[in-house]
Amino acid sequence: MTGSEVVEVLEVVRERGDRAGELARSASPVLLAAAVELHAAYRAAVSCPEAFARGLPRGGSADLVERSVRAELAVGCGVSERVVSRDLEDARLLIEDLPRTREALAGARLRWEAGRIICATAGSLPPESRAVFDERACELALVLTPTQLRRRVARLRDELHVEPLADRHARAREDRAVWLVPDADGMALLCALLPAPVAVGAYARLDRIARCLRDSADGDGRDDDGRIGPADEVSAATEACGEQRTLAQLRADALADLLCDGDVFGTTPPGDGEASDSAAAPATFVPGVRAEVRLTLTASTATGHDDAPADLDGYGLIPAHVARELAGAATTITRVLTDPDTGTVLSVGRTHRLPPPRMRLALQLRDRTCRFPGCTRPASRAEADHSVEWRHGGETSLENLASLCTAHHHVRHGDRWTYVLHPDGTADWTTPTGRRITTRPGDLLPDPPRRRPAPLVEATGTA
Structure with missing residues (x-):
């Protein structure tokens, strides 16, 4: 390309890039208006609790009304109740506590994503600290990327928080949890919110196991100090020709083996370690705890006559060969066989109130x-x-x-x-x-829409 052509391309890229940024920011006033409407709907709903729950025992209605209102709004917005709860909290903060951020969003000077980051952090600050936080966080949001902003407002939060860190940590520990997020192609994310020392320690152990597994293919599996490493803590075996898995894959396999097949214990089980008196052994040792999972597959898939995907409870469809491996090897899999033509459950049959x-x-x-x-x-x-x-x-x-x-x-x-x-x-x-x-039940799909929505812009020209 000639020099003038290069200059022309650069001008186009800059112009289009600037326009893309402007359009992204132009969505903020619309999303802010939606937040205001959502907040108004919520306030109207909670002002009339009997419209959303009735006939309840005393003291048990407040939480039920809240759930019912949020469920109603979620249906109206076409999102989950978790998303509506987050949107309601963001709307409340923007309307009541964050005027500077609200004005920047209304004027299309901030992307909506930046406003959400500010709201997420402001919600964990005491009300008396939010005004100063709003001013400083909004200034940062005007010049930082979302990733940079998230890190800076986290530090700003610690600076402005009036409660000691130790007290906040003690309360935050109550939120520890584990949850599952389905992903594509038969994969899923297993997430955990843990105290930082526990999370760092758990990751360090997985990393050490992974490195021992990798190194044992080329050596004797010993740590730098000569001790035997923890490679035997997982069932994954290394090949004599060398370990082919990456460290990331080894960490994942180690985690799966430890959680699905390992024993759960609080201290050393009876017979191990220095203490030999079984009466003195703590009762926190729980041997042989195994994961229990339900797998639904057709009888023809189970026998290998076809490769129809199977349904893994809590996730969705997985490949047939993976399902056969699970059904054949795992004693903790509840296998449910169905007729491949009718879908009828083959292994379960059918005047009490509770179902058998x-x-x-x-x-x-x-x-x-x-x-x-x-x-x-x-x-x-x-x-x-x-x-x-x-x-x-x-x-x-x-x-x-x-x-x-x-x-x-x-x-x-x-x-x-x-x-x-x-x-x-x-x-x-x-x-x-x-x-x-x-x-609808899991196997029934909704009917297709009777008509498509009209296009926003009428198409012109000929095919």
Whole structure:
């Protein structure tokens, strides 16, 4: 290219890049307006609690009203209740505590992402510190990238927080948790929120195991100080020709082996270590705890006659060869065989209020998840709800039962959320505001839309 052509390309790139940034910032006023509307809807709803829950014992309605309101707003916005909860908190902070950030968003001077970062940090500050935080954080947001901003406001939070770090850490420890996030292609993320020393220590142990496994292919598996390394703590074996897995893969395999096949203990089990008196051994040792997972696959897939994907409870579809390996090797897998043509469950069959175990299993296999609108909690951890209540003559049968997680089971019995269950398992819900929404069992897909929305811009020209 000639020099003038290079200059022209550079001008186009700069112009288009600037325009892209302007358009991204131009979305902020619209999203802020949506946040204001959401906040107003919430305030109106909580001002009339009886519209969202009734017939509840004293002292048990406040939380139920809150859940019902958030569920209603989630259905209206087409998002999960978790997202609505976050959006409501962001809206409250922007309207009540963060005027400088709100003005910058309204004027399209900040990307919405920057505003969310500021809100996420401000929410954990005491109210008296938020005004100063708002001023300084907004100044930073105007000149920093989102990643830079996230780090800087974290330091700013520690600087402005009036509560000692030790007290904050003690309270934050109560939020420790583990959760699962499904990913694509038969993979998933296993996430944990832990005290920093525990997380760092756990990662260091996994890293040490991984390095010992890698090094043992070329040596004797000893650490630098000559001690035998912890390679034998996992079942993964190294090949004599050399370990082919990367360190990242070895860490992942070590974690899986330790969690799925390792013993759970608080101290040394009886017979190991210096203490030989079994009576003195602590009772915290729990040997042989194994993961329990349900796997649903067709009989023809199990025998290798076809390669139809299997359904892993709590995740979704996994490849047939992976399913066969699980079903054949793992003693902790509950294998559920189905007819490949009809989908009928082959290994479970069918006048009490609580469903018997086999009926409960069939219900879970039908529903797959909680049947409340928008909820994705696995049916295996849900409760069986009578569509027509037992006290009103409802039967304990698959035709009258639906899986609801504990939280949504309570919301449903607040009397403002109702549903009609159809023979195919489809549930037609009515929300407190009269909105109607349909949820379907795991194997039923929604009907295609009858018409497509009109295009925003009319197409011109000929094909």
